[in-house]
Amino acid sequence: MATTVRPRRSVLYMPGSNARALEKGRSLPADGLILDLEDAVAPDAKAAARDTIAQALAAGGYGGRELIIRVNGLNTPWGYDDLRMAAASGADAVLLPKVESADSVRQAEAVLRTAGAPASQTIWCMMETPLGVLNAKEIAGASPAVGALVLGTSDLAKDLHAAHTAQRLPMITSLGLCLLAARAYGLAVLDGVHLDLNDDEGFAASCRQGRELGFDGKTLIHPKTIAACNAAFAPDADEIAHAHRIIAAHAEAAASGKGVVLVDGKLVENLHVENARRLVALAEAIAAL
Incomplete structure (x- = not known):
């Protein structure tokens, strides 16, 4: 996928089952919104969340914000239906969870295209397991449809048995490998979330480090962090x-x-x-x- 200059300073996760949150997203100053069907939605609410997202996107009103749907994996009961909905939703991209191989990217792409997804709809890949990070190069080059790599640092830290430290030294190798793979293939690359919403200083430091490393922006879990993130990843x-x-x-x-x-x-x-x-x-x- 050809590289374009599109702001991705702040990309906010929003629970797909929460219609009020999706409504609020129309007025938030985030560059992008990830409408989540995976971690943020309970198993018995996933089908309803799928409909809620489809209705919200059909209604429009999101302006220039980039809209991404995070689907469930194809190894779950919901993955195929999520991809079929996403293909017809008008979303800019589909975010695949826990990507570990190029084949899994191509399998998801086949489902999307069969369901009528436009060529402009890209595939973003969550990099959140050790195997996924080790295969970052193959994942980034799996298809011209791949548009971005997204770090899932919470799951990655769990699998690595690593600590969440201020300087994130336990994560540096993983961050670097994903950055290298993304830039080698002309992709966007987004840093992982900062979990402590009361740690303004730590969040600011994480943003500074992310920009210094070369990330385009950061994924977020709360609207109150958008302004600081936008400032950190924008040229002054x-x-x-x-x-x-x-x-x-x-x-x-x-x-x-x-x-x-x-x-x-x-x-x-x-x-x-x-x-x-x-x-x-x-x-x-x-x-x-």
């Missing part, structure tokens, strides 16, 4: 101004037959210009929202 005014200076200076140098130029005392080459253009395009896309 100084970054945007610096990017414009880099683009202008390099263009002037190129017109004079020069390949490199100094900007604010630092050497600028083509790679810096590419990143500057990406930041400017991201800022413009955020403003358009």
Whole structure:
């Protein structure tokens, strides 16, 4: 799937069984909403939740927010029906849980396309098991339909017997492998949730670390964290101004037959210009929202 500059700073999980929550999602400043049929919905409520999501998406009103349906796995009683509903829902993407192989991606894609899913509907993959992380490269390249990798750090920490530490050192290898796989195939990649809603400082630190590592944004479990997440993953005014200076200076140098130029005392080459253009395009896309 070709890479596009689309803001994914904040992507909020919302329980698919809660019609009031889905209604509230129409006014929240999140870049994306994951309408959840898996962890957030009890077994006896899954069929009703499927209908609730379908009705909410049919009603529309979500503006430019990216809409993703997290389905149940195909090894559950609900997975196939979830995918068939998602195919006709108008959602931008389908999020597959606990992906561990390229074959599982292709199997889900076959169900979606048979059910009439448009070519524009992408597949996002939850990376939340050790085997899934070890197979990140194969998963990312499983199909042109794959659009993003999403870290499921809570399940991953459980399986690794790892602690949730401030600097997330037990998770660094897993985060890095998924980042490498996503970037190698031109995919978006989203960091996992921060579980302690009373830990504002820890949440901010997690966002800073995620952006420094290279994540596009973070998945969230509560609307109150959206604003801080949006700010953390967006280029600030100084970054945007610096990017414009880099683009202008390099263009002037190129017109004079020069390949490199100094900007604010630092050497600028083509790679810096590419990143500057990406930041400017991201800022413009955020403003358009």
